[in-house]
Amino acid sequence: MSSSTAPPPITRLLPAPSGPVDLAEHYAYPAGLDRPWLRANMVASADGGAWGPSGRSRDLSGPADRAVLGVLRGLADVVLAGAGTARTEGYRPVRPREVWAGLRAGRAATPPIAVVTRSMDLDPGLLADAPDDARTIVFTTESAPAERRRAAAEHADVVVVGADSVDPASVLAALAERGLHRVLTEGGPHLLGALVAADVLDELCLTLSPTLVGPHAARVVAGTGPATARGLRLASLAESDGSLFMRYTRP
Numbered sequence: 001m002s003s004s005t006a007p008p009p010i011t012r013l014l015p016a017p018s019g020p021v022d023l024a025e026h027y028a029y030p031a032g033l034d035r036p037w038l039r040a041n042m043v044a045s046a047d048g049g050a051w052g053p054s055g056r057s058r059d060l061s062g063p064a065d066r067a068v069l070g071v072l073r074g075l076a077d078v079v080l081a082g083a084g085t086a087r088t089e090g091y092r093p094v095r096p097r098e099v100w101a102g103l104r105a106g107r108a109a110t111p112p113i114a115v116v117t118r119s120m121d122l123d124p125g126l127l128a129d130a131p132d133d134a135r136t137i138v139f140t141t142e143s144a145p146a147e148r149r150r151a152a153a154e155h156a157d158v159v160v161v162g163a164d165s166v167d168p169a170s171v172l173a174a175l176a177e178r179g180l181h182r183v184l185t186e187g188g189p190h191l192l193g194a195l196v197a198a199d200v201l202d203e204l205c206l207t208l209s210p211t212l213v214g215p216h217a218a219r220v221v222a223g224t225g226p227a228t229a230r231g232l233r234l235a236s237l238a239e240s241d242g243s244l245f246m247r248y249t250r251p
Contacts (some may be wrong), residue, residue, distance in 0.1 A: 007063035010245060014237040021238055023071040024103055027205070027219040027247070033181040036172040038080075039201055040185045040192055041072050042220040043207040049217030056089055057187075064240035069186075072205065074100040076111045076184035078137070078175055082191035083117035086126060091115070093130040108133040108238050111184070114175065115139070116166050116191055120148035127155040137178075139171050168198035193223030196230070203249045204232065210242035 009020035029037055043060045044050060052059020061069070073079060073094055081091060096109040104110075112130065114137040115122060122138070130136045136156040140149065142163045152158050161170035175183055185195065195201050206220070232248035240243065 007067040008132060008241045010064050010068070010240040012236065012238045012239050013016075014234065018242055020167050024075065025067060026236065026238070027072055027075060029075060029182045035067050036176050036181050037070070037202050038183045038185060038195065039076075039203040040170065040187065040195070040201055041069065041205040041207075042187055042192065043209055044220050045209050045211045045213040045217070047212050047214070048219055050187075050214035050220045050222075051217045052211065052213050058089070060211055060213075061207070062209070062241060062243060064243055065207045065209070068245060070099075071103075072098065072184055073111060074103040075182060077107065077182040078111050078114050078178075078179040078184070080114045080116070080120070080171070080183055080185040080191075083115055083119065083122060084190065085186065085188035086113075086115050087121070087123065088188070091126055092121070093126065093134065093136065110134050112137055112180075114171075116171065118144055118164075118166065120144050120152060122152065128140075130156070137175075139166050139174070141166060153218065161192070166194075168195050168200050172200060187220065189218050189220055189222035193221045193225060196221055197223070197225040197228060199228075199230065201245065203235075206246045206248070208244040208246065 012018040012021045043057050043065055045060055051057050079094060091113060093113060094110040112134040116139045119142050120140060127136050129188045138152050138156050138158045138163050142160055149158055159174050161167050161174060231251050233251045235249045
């Protein structure tokens with residue numbers, strides 16, 4: 001990549017200031033995992049919005065944030081997303097990148113997409129275009145349309161994890177059965193709200209964009225569940241071109 005298109009360097013501020021960080025080292029998962037570690041990666045505006053004028057999070061994402069997203073996907077065993085986010089953001093199977101060669105040694109060239117849906121309203125390309133070693137995983141419910149479930153099962157792994165709603169703990173258990181312990185969720189806000197309510201989130205990577213979007217956008221956590229207060233520990237803080245990159249973990 002030429003210097004004219006390279007993202008600006010990301011500099012660590014906490015726990016100790018340093019020069020440009022090695023993103024793969026900075027965001028490495030804990031070693032020796034024997035159960036799923038659920039990491040969320042979200043971007044928010046300075047006034048707390050989860051998306052910009054187009055209704056998509058990419059309105060808030062700059063080159064450095066996209067570089068972080070790329071490394072987080074390269075490190076992950078699986079990328080978990082809600083169906084609404086998959087439709088809005090135009091999700092497709094993850095494409096391999098040359099820079100991931102060292103990150104994915106001994107694993108498939110790309111992480112599979114796992115999508116949570118009750119309606120089974122999914123883009124056919126998300127299912128049919130996935131490689132054989134990274135088939136899309138669809139988590140759905142018993143009440144989902146049976147015909148759509150059968151059609152999706154022709155190209156993807158369809159897993160029923162609830163009667164009328166998807167149970168987050170069952171999702172993680174199903175991923176663990178497949179040996180997928182390094183779990184990256186990219187939301188959206190309603191899926192993240194369900195994961196927070198179920199108390200299964202281990203880590204939150206939050207990019208704070210130097211942007212104001214006004215009152216129309218939801219927060220990065222949304223939904224109708226009861227309010228919760230869960231303490232987090234600030235594991236690291238970095239900065240690039242006005243964006244802040246915060247990484248929080250369970251205390």
